[in-house]
Amino acid sequence: MSGSVFFLHMAGAIALLLWATRMVRTGVERAYGEALKQRLRRTLRNPLLATAAGLALAVALQSSTAVTLLVGSFAGSGVVTGLAGILAVRGAEVGSALVVKILSFDLALLVPLCLLAGTGIFMATERRSWRQAGRILVGIGLLILSLQMMGEAAEPLRQSRLVPLIVGYLSSDPITAFLLAAVVTYLFHSSIAAVLLLATFAARGIVTPELGVVMVLGVNLGSSFIAPMLTRGAPAECRVVPLGNLLMRGVGSVLGLAAVMFFNPPLALLGSDAADQVIHAHIAFNLLILVAGIPLSGLVLRATEALVALSPGPTPEEKQNALLSESTALDENALEHPQQALANVTREAVRMCETVEFMLCRVLELYEKPDREAIQALADLDDSLDRRHAAIKLYLARISREDMTKDEAHRCQELLGVCVKLEQVGDIIVRNLLAHVRRKMERGVEFTPEGWRELSDFHAAVLANARLAFNLLVTQDPETARKLVAEKDRLRDVEKTMSQRHFERLRKGAEQSLETSSIHLDTIRDFKQINSLLATLAYPVLEAQGLLRGTRLKSA
Numbered sequence: 001m002s003g004s005v006f007f008l009h010m011a012g013a014i015a016l017l018l019w020a021t022r023m024v025r026t027g028v029e030r031a032y033g034e035a036l037k038q039r040l041r042r043t044l045r046n047p048l049l050a051t052a053a054g055l056a057l058a059v060a061l062q063s064s065t066a067v068t069l070l071v072g073s074f075a076g077s078g079v080v081t082g083l084a085g086i087l088a089v090r091g092a093e094v095g096s097a098l099v100v101k102i103l104s105f106d107l108a109l110l111v112p113l114c115l116l117a118g119t120g121i122f123m124a125t126e127r128r129s130w131r132q133a134g135r136i137l138v139g140i141g142l143l144i145l146s147l148q149m150m151g152e153a154a155e156p157l158r159q160s161r162l163v164p165l166i167v168g169y170l171s172s173d174p175i176t177a178f179l180l181a182a183v184v185t186y187l188f189h190s191s192i193a194a195v196l197l198l199a200t201f202a203a204r205g206i207v208t209p210e211l212g213v214v215m216v217l218g219v220n221l222g223s224s225f226i227a228p229m230l231t232r233g234a235p236a237e238c239r240v241v242p243l244g245n246l247l248m249r250g251v252g253s254v255l256g257l258a259a260v261m262f263f264n265p266p267l268a269l270l271g272s273d274a275a276d277q278v279i280h281a282h283i284a285f286n287l288l289i290l291v292a293g294i295p296l297s298g299l300v301l302r303a304t305e306a307l308v309a310l311s312p313g314p315t316p317e318e319k320q321n322a323l324l325s326e327s328t329a330l331d332e333n334a335l336e337h338p339q340q341a342l343a344n345v346t347r348e349a350v351r352m353c354e355t356v357e358f359m360l361c362r363v364l365e366l367y368e369k370p371d372r373e374a375i376q377a378l379a380d381l382d383d384s385l386d387r388r389h390a391a392i393k394l395y396l397a398r399i400s401r402e403d404m405t406k407d408e409a410h411r412c413q414e415l416l417g418v419c420v421k422l423e424q425v426g427d428i429i430v431r432n433l434l435a436h437v438r439r440k441m442e443r444g445v446e447f448t449p450e451g452w453r454e455l456s457d458f459h460a461a462v463l464a465n466a467r468l469a470f471n472l473l474v475t476q477d478p479e480t481a482r483k484l485v486a487e488k489d490r491l492r493d494v495e496k497t498m499s500q501r502h503f504e505r506l507r508k509g510a511e512q513s514l515e516t517s518s519i520h521l522d523t524i525r526d527f528k529q530i531n532s533l534l535a536t537l538a539y540p541v542l543e544a545q546g547l548l549r550g551t552r553l554k555s556a
Helices: 003-043 047-061 064-076 082-103 110-124 128-159 162-172 174-188 191-203 209-230 236-263 274-310 316-325 338-368 372-398 406-443 449-475 478-507 511-515 517-544
Strands: none
Touching (some): 003 191, 047 064, 064 209, 082 191, 162 209, 174 191, 174 209, 191 209, 236 274, 338 449, 372 406
């Protein structure tokens, strides 16, 4: 077999392994995720039980990284203490190592059984929990199949003349082998896949047990970097547990490498088979870190909190942005159920309303006290609004149309229109109103007391109407809709009166009015446009009640 063919077969086997692991993990999360999280929240309150819970969850999810991220989010939200979180992750690392041992057994017979049973369950029912159980079984079958593929792909390496040279070099340079294993594991984003690959090579005599143990330590170093890198942009509280794991496991792997290089411990204690020695070394290392970690957890927690405190924290505006953009109501599992999916879209649209309301409130404060950082923070919120709008459009396009009623199809179009209008309001605030704020700041001008009072009153009326429109999205109340449209007509008259007063001040020669004239009039126009856009949210409700005229034109 040529080198290119070998790499193709091995890459395919590894890709299948990573995909199968993901299938099992997502199946468990979708079917039992909420129950596991609720139980984990209760269990993690006890540091010792937290270790056992982390181990069990890692076996279920087949990923210690997933457990680290989950526990880190719990610690960040204050559900559990940082100490319990670090101990839970220690248990998760042991659980992940035990998964490798389980998969090292001869499970070939399970491949057809899992594939048949999983496919049959998935195809035979529409019940979500049963379909996810079928998904988990198919994932397990594919995972075991990928291990067989890895073994078959590695077999020709025994006859290779190049491989002994590479292995010989790595054996003579354990630091390079250690770092190489760390990099490969980080690229895989899976310590299970990396250790199983090493065990496969060791079983076929391609990698010596001594080199395998060194590379296992590198696998643990690389794996400990995954969660901190994935959470590097998260709030400081959420980074404590992943960084604590990096300190304990990363430092432990370096100390383990030093011990192997200087003391050359006998590997026969780990088993008689080369593959077993590699796997048992992985288990022994994580058990040792667990045992050492129990008394050292407090020290590691304090060190991690000190490291997190050294990094610059987010500004209040950045925290606001994060709160508005970190979660979504668009559940992928509800796409086959239009009623649930549309309810999810409504919840997400309400979050867009909250963002628009915040932006609308904040923009007038910037007219009074302009600040470049605050202006940029408000502009960044529009990016969050655009992302939610794009996500909602894609989600609406993916909702199953087969079982959708006429009313649901109408609601689908209505929600799409709402999100378009909200996105347009965000654009007006950022592209127009913030531009006026910058002009006012650069020119150093101020409104007249009368002009500022008019702008403030007009803004307050627009904000009140915006809240009516946002409530209407949920209540679908005809009286609220009628009031909103009536307010639109009233504000149109108010806008005309305000413009006339402004021109009257200009005719009297008020210098201050002259300096701010364009900003004043443009701001009124933009507030009026925002109000008109939000008032259109009332039209579908009025149309459904037969309260909307087809045209405002008089008949000829």
